[in-house]
Amino acid sequence: MEPYDELLARLRRIHAIDSVSGLLGWDEQVNLPPGAAALRGEQHAVLADLSHAECCAPRLGELIGILEAGSAGLEPDAAVVVRQIRREYDRATRLPAEFVREKAAQSSRGYHAWAAARAAGDFAAYAPVLEKNLELARREAGYLGFGSAPYDAMLDLHDPGMTAAAVERLFAELRRELVPFVREIAASPVRPKAGALRGFPVAGQRAFLREVTERLGFDYRRGRIDVSLHPFCSGGGDDVRMTTRFNEDEPLDSLFSSIHETGHGLYEQGLPGAHPGTALAIHAGMAVHESQSRLWENQVARGRGFWRFFEPRFRELFPAQTAAVTSDELYLAVNAVAPTPIRVDADEVTYNLHIILRFEIERRLFAGTLAVADLPAAWNELSRELLGIDPKDDREGVLQDVHWSGGAFGYFPSYTLGNMIAAQLWHRVRLLRPGLEGDFARGDFTWLLGWLRENIHAQGRRLDALTLVRQVTGEELSPRPLMRYLRERYGSLYL
Amino acid sequence: MEPYDELLARLRRIHAIDSVSGLLGWDEQVNLPPGAAALRGEQHAVLADLSHAECCAPRLGELIGILEAGSAGLEPDAAVVVRQIRREYDRATRLPAEFVREKAAQSSRGYHAWAAARAAGDFAAYAPVLEKNLELARREAGYLGFGSAPYDAMLDLHDPGMTAAAVERLFAELRRELVPFVREIAASPVRPKAGALRGFPVAGQRAFLREVTERLGFDYRRGRIDVSLHPFCSGGGDDVRMTTRFNEDEPLDSLFSSIHETGHGLYEQGLPGAHPGTALAIHAGMAVHESQSRLWENQVARGRGFWRFFEPRFRELFPAQTAAVTSDELYLAVNAVAPTPIRVDADEVTYNLHIILRFEIERRLFAGTLAVADLPAAWNELSRELLGIDPKDDREGVLQDVHWSGGAFGYFPSYTLGNMIAAQLWHRVRLLRPGLEGDFARGDFTWLLGWLRENIHAQGRRLDALTLVRQVTGEELSPRPLMRYLRERYGSLYL
Numbered sequence: 010m011e012p013y014d015e016l017l018a019r020l021r022r023i024h025a026i027d028s029v030s031g032l033l034g035w036d037e038q039v040n041l042p043p044g045a046a047a048l049r050g051e052q053h054a055v056l057a058d059l060s061h062a063e064c065c066a067p068r069l070g071e072l073i074g075i076l077e078a079g080s081a082g083l084e085p086d087a088a089v090v091v092r093q094i095r096r097e098y099d100r101a102t103r104l105p106a107e108f109v110r111e112k113a114a115q116s117s118r119g120y121h122a123w124a125a126a127r128a129a130g131d132f133a134a135y136a137p138v139l140e141k142n143l144e145l146a147r148r149e150a151g152y153l154g155f156g157s158a159p160y161d162a163m164l165d166l167h168d169p170g171m172t173a174a175a176v177e178r179l180f181a182e183l184r185r186e187l188v189p190f191v192r193e194i195a196a197s198p199v200r201p202k203a204g205a206l207r208g209f210p211v212a213g214q215r216a217f218l219r220e221v222t223e224r225l226g227f228d229y230r231r232g233r234i235d236v237s238l239h240p241f242c243s244g245g246g247d248d249v250r251m252t253t254r255f256n257e258d259e260p261l262d263s264l265f266s267s268i269h270e271t272g273h274g275l276y277e278q279g280l281p282g283a284h285p286g287t288a289l290a291i292h293a294g295m296a297v298h299e300s301q302s303r304l305w306e307n308q309v310a311r312g313r314g315f316w317r318f319f320e321p322r323f324r325e326l327f328p329a330q331t332a333a334v335t336s337d338e339l340y341l342a343v344n345a346v347a348p349t350p351i352r353v354d355a356d357e358v359t360y361n362l363h364i365i366l367r368f369e370i371e372r373r374l375f376a377g378t379l380a381v382a383d384l385p386a387a388w389n390e391l392s393r394e395l396l397g398i399d400p401k402d403d404r405e406g407v408l409q410d411v412h413w414s415g416g417a418f419g420y421f422p423s424y425t426l427g428n429m430i431a432a433q434l435w436h437r438v439r440l441l442r443p444g445l446e447g448d449f450a451r452g453d454f455t456w457l458l459g460w461l462r463e464n465i466h467a468q469g470r471r472l473d474a475l476t477l478v479r480q481v482t483g484e485e486l487s488p489r490p491l492m493r494y495l496r497e498r499y500g501s502l503y504l
Numbered sequence: 505m506e507p508y509d510e511l512l513a514r515l516r517r518i519h520a521i522d523s524v525s526g527l528l529g530w531d532e533q534v535n536l537p538p539g540a541a542a543l544r545g546e547q548h549a550v551l552a553d554l555s556h557a558e559c560c561a562p563r564l565g566e567l568i569g570i571l572e573a574g575s576a577g578l579e580p581d582a583a584v585v586v587r588q589i590r591r592e593y594d595r596a597t598r599l600p601a602e603f604v605r606e607k608a609a610q611s612s613r614g615y616h617a618w619a620a621a622r623a624a625g626d627f628a629a630y631a632p633v634l635e636k637n638l639e640l641a642r643r644e645a646g647y648l649g650f651g652s653a654p655y656d657a658m659l660d661l662h663d664p665g666m667t668a669a670a671v672e673r674l675f676a677e678l679r680r681e682l683v684p685f686v687r688e689i690a691a692s693p694v695r696p697k698a699g700a701l702r703g704f705p706v707a708g709q710r711a712f713l714r715e716v717t718e719r720l721g722f723d724y725r726r727g728r729i730d731v732s733l734h735p736f737c738s739g740g741g742d743d744v745r746m747t748t749r750f751n752e753d754e755p756l757d758s759l760f761s762s763i764h765e766t767g768h769g770l771y772e773q774g775l776p777g778a779h780p781g782t783a784l785a786i787h788a789g790m791a792v793h794e795s796q797s798r799l800w801e802n803q804v805a806r807g808r809g810f811w812r813f814f815e816p817r818f819r820e821l822f823p824a825q826t827a828a829v830t831s832d833e834l835y836l837a838v839n840a841v842a843p844t845p846i847r848v849d850a851d852e853v854t855y856n857l858h859i860i861l862r863f864e865i866e867r868r869l870f871a872g873t874l875a876v877a878d879l880p881a882a883w884n885e886l887s888r889e890l891l892g893i894d895p896k897d898d899r900e901g902v903l904q905d906v907h908w909s910g911g912a913f914g915y916f917p918s919y920t921l922g923n924m925i926a927a928q929l930w931h932r933v934r935l936l937r938p939g940l941e942g943d944f945a946r947g948d949f950t951w952l953l954g955w956l957r958e959n960i961h962a963q964g965r966r967l968d969a970l971t972l973v974r975q976v977t978g979e980e981l982s983p984r985p986l987m988r989y990l991r992e993r994y995g996s997l998y999l
Contacts (some may be wrong), residue, residue, distance in 0.1 A: 022550055025543075025546050025547050025549075025550040026550060026554075027546060028543070029524060029528065029547050029551065031551075032527075032528070032531065032547075033524065033527070036527065036531070040728065040746075042725055042726050042727055042728055042743055043725050044723070044725040044726040044740070044742045044743075045726065045742040045743035047739075047742070048520075048523070048741060048742050048743055049743075051520050052520050052523060052524050052527075053517075054520075055517055055520040055521060055524075056521075056524065059521075059554055125699065159645070228539070229537065230537055230538050230539040231537050231539040231540065232537055233535065233537055241701070246540075246543060247539045247542070247543050248536070248537055248539075248540035248543055248544075249537075258646075268993075352891040
């Protein structure tokens with residue numbers, strides 16, 4: 010077998026193992042009997058071990074070396090594949106096995122310590138976990154050659170090539186514009202009618218979201234949606250598994266979480282299938298992934314065109330529940346803005362301030378300018394500055410998120426980078442197709458999906474997020490399209 | 505690590521991989537989007553390969569050798585573990601990799617060829633598959649040291665230690681008694697009322713079968729039940745996955761298939777969990793497994809006590825649907841007997857004749873006294889002799905079952921061996937606890953489950969089926985308890 014073909018076969022095999030791990034994770038959230046948690050942990054551990062062994066296989070390293078040595082003769086796609094697997098191979102082989110074990114054990118301990126600390130509102134009990142996780146993160150950055158810029162190592166993990174300096178520049182500009190805009194909206198007398206949407210039977214919600222997600226383009230021959238405690242999208246390619254949850258008094262929660270996951274799912278279904286497990290077939294990083302979910306959830310599904318098409322069907326399915334709600338009231342409920350201390354409850358406008366807060370904290374922690382012990386005070390001060398909110402305790406503040414308990418630093422920024430990318434793509438497609446909202450009002454989302462398929466999905470991981478955005482929109486990533494979009498949609502409703 | 509502990513760790517690891525394969529199989533029947541079939545095939549193949557590599561690992565062979573050499577000093581349980589893994593290790597290492605690949609490919613081809621041949625009623629198109637499968641089976645028997653008795657190799661695969669001679673003796677005796685008994689019932693004027701049970705909503709059926717299976721003792725903290733095209737039970741230990749199917753006009757079909765799978769599930773949940781993947785933690789073979797499903801489905805759930813307890817609830821859930829059905833009519837519907845050419849549609853009484861037919865065919869094929877080309881004629885002749893039925897074509901005859909298409913010879917006998925074991929266990933427990941039907945009439949199944957847990961489940965694979973039956977019932981396995989049970993239950997209803 011030619012070295013490149015042998016490499017592809019190995020990556021395809023690793024991908025198959027990892028896709029099974031992904032399915033185990035999905036099954037754990039959707040189906041697993043409570044008594045089977047220990048067995049599932051063991052299954053996960055064995056598969057992780059088998060995957061790791063294949064990722065570190067000396068023959069894989071040899072193949073990469075052979076292909077790099079002859080790289081002048083490689084096709085451009087093959088060069089992309091080799092570059093990406095070099096990155097992953099180094100990552101798999103540079104981390105000592107002992108370190109990987111220690112980190113996995115600490116991640117599990119950290120999760121349980123965090124859950125207990127959050128329940129008790131006891132930050133002091135959580136602080137040693139954070140100290141340890143930071144120490145492990147710094148060591149990991151060192152192994153990966155990021156010793157002098159450990160936070161860059163964290164960002165790079167989720168978004169290849171992303172740096173703290175780039176994020177800081179983008180977030181500083183966004184912050185300057187967004188903070189006063191949120192203050193303006195908060196002062197607006199316009200308010201969505203609280204509790205106007207109640208008593209929506211789950212069967213009807215299920216039918217409506219199926220119609221919506223199918224019309225947006227999700228292919229149910231290659232995926233499904235189920236119920237879990239927290240919505241997510243897993244799997245990929247021909248087997249995308251999304252989840253949602255239902256609350257009879259929050260029909261928009263289930264709908265928008267499903268559309269969000271559908272955005273992720275459309276991306277996964279649109280990635281090229283020819284060489285599974287290679288950079289040609291995987292997403293371009295978490296920021297780009299998030300841009301796809303946010304674009305469909307926010308720019309598309311909170312817009313006038315979408316509701317012009319779907320409102321009649323919504324009222325048809327739920328005539329009694331919507332009888333007292335006008336079209337304007339429904340649209341305002343869809344676009345409700347209300348600052349809250351809790352990130353996962355935040356609306357589209359204020360959400361980014363929650364992320365800027367977390368980025369600021371992470372940056373200082375890694376720079377050594379913020380001590381873990383001072384974290385709650387710094388959090389609360391930033392919450393006042395950014396959101397105008399005093400968390401009433403650490404449960405509403407620094408203890409609210411799970412991410413850091415497992416050592417996932419540098420993940421939060423991708424949410425707002427994703428929002429920026431979504432808005433910049435949105436700006437671009439509206440220039441290219443001025444009648445886009447008219448398409449949506451006729452229930453036609455095919456042009457938009459086709460454009461994303463061609464310009465984003467088909468790219469796989471050929472380019473990093475910033476390069477991809479520049480290539481597709483003709484401009485550097487910037488917070489301006491996001492601010493323009495927010496002003497346009499929310500200014501017209503609230504100001 | 506001590507050699508025995510190292511062996512246990514390796515078996516635990518293999519078990520984890522195999523349990524993931526099992527979950528993939530369950531998911532395939534219950535959840536898999538249709539477009540993901542190829543991906544699932546790839547996932548299966550990679551896991552099979554990883555498991556095979558661990559099963560053939562030279563270190564595993566070394567450990568077995570070390571433990572066998574010092575076997576005088578082994579605890580009895582450890583000796584059981586070593587004996588079983590020797591058997592599996594030899595099996596894994598004696599089959600050449602090329603043969604395993606050829607067999608897997610042929611099994612897949614055979615399945616599709618069978619499905620097409622059955623649809624077309626074209627035995628000639630299926631005959632080459634059977635020829636090839638028989639040839640592979642003979643070669644496999646040769647590799648495993650059964651060259652002179654290849655059919656014994658097939659039986660041994662599903663029921664360790666079982667031989668064609670033993671089965672033939674048991675089946676000949678059963679046949680002598682059962683054929684005339686079935687003729688008597690077929691001539692009876694008593695007939696269940698056709699179509700008396702119609703229009704049972706699925707939600708109610710689901711609720712009823714959940715109550716029933718929970719009361720029988722299935723632990724839903726360690727398992728679940730879902731819907732699939734054909735009911736089955738998979739998984740084990742803390743994660744047993746059963747399936748059923750629903751038809752509004754066949755409420756007893758779903759109920760009894762669920763109870764059947766619950767019997768399998770109770771056995772799996774009752775196997776000792778301490779050393780997963782060892783003979784201490786796995787079932788004693790397919791015949792014993794089938795005895796558990798049949799005991800609960802037939803002896804228990806088709807009995808008077810069971811219905812005395814559950815009939816009021818059944819009528820409460822389905823008042824309109826059961827209004828015109830008397831208790832006697834309901835009980836007769838539960839115990840309907842009607843010869844049919846199709847095995848999977850057969851009742852408890854005639855079912856065993858379908859199995860005797862298949863055993864007779866398999867035995868002759870392997871002995872070389874029946875040519876594949878003569879199979880349809882032999883089938884139809886046996887069908888007349890045993891069931892008094894002329895299949896109207898090969899779809900109703902030799903093409904009806906999937907088993908042989910994948911090379912699964914020697915599996916069918918375990919169904920009737922299971923029925924015999926169930927009846928012999930039933931005879932025993934009724935002697936030990938004469939008031940058992942009274943327990944059931946009060947909704948109490950705990951004594952029976954406790955007895956099975958202690959006498960059958962807790963044994964794991966320490967003993968082969970015949971030895972286990974002898975130990976537990978004090979007698980050699982015989983068809984007499986089965987005939988006594990059938991005469992008692994069905995004679996009183998029909999004769």
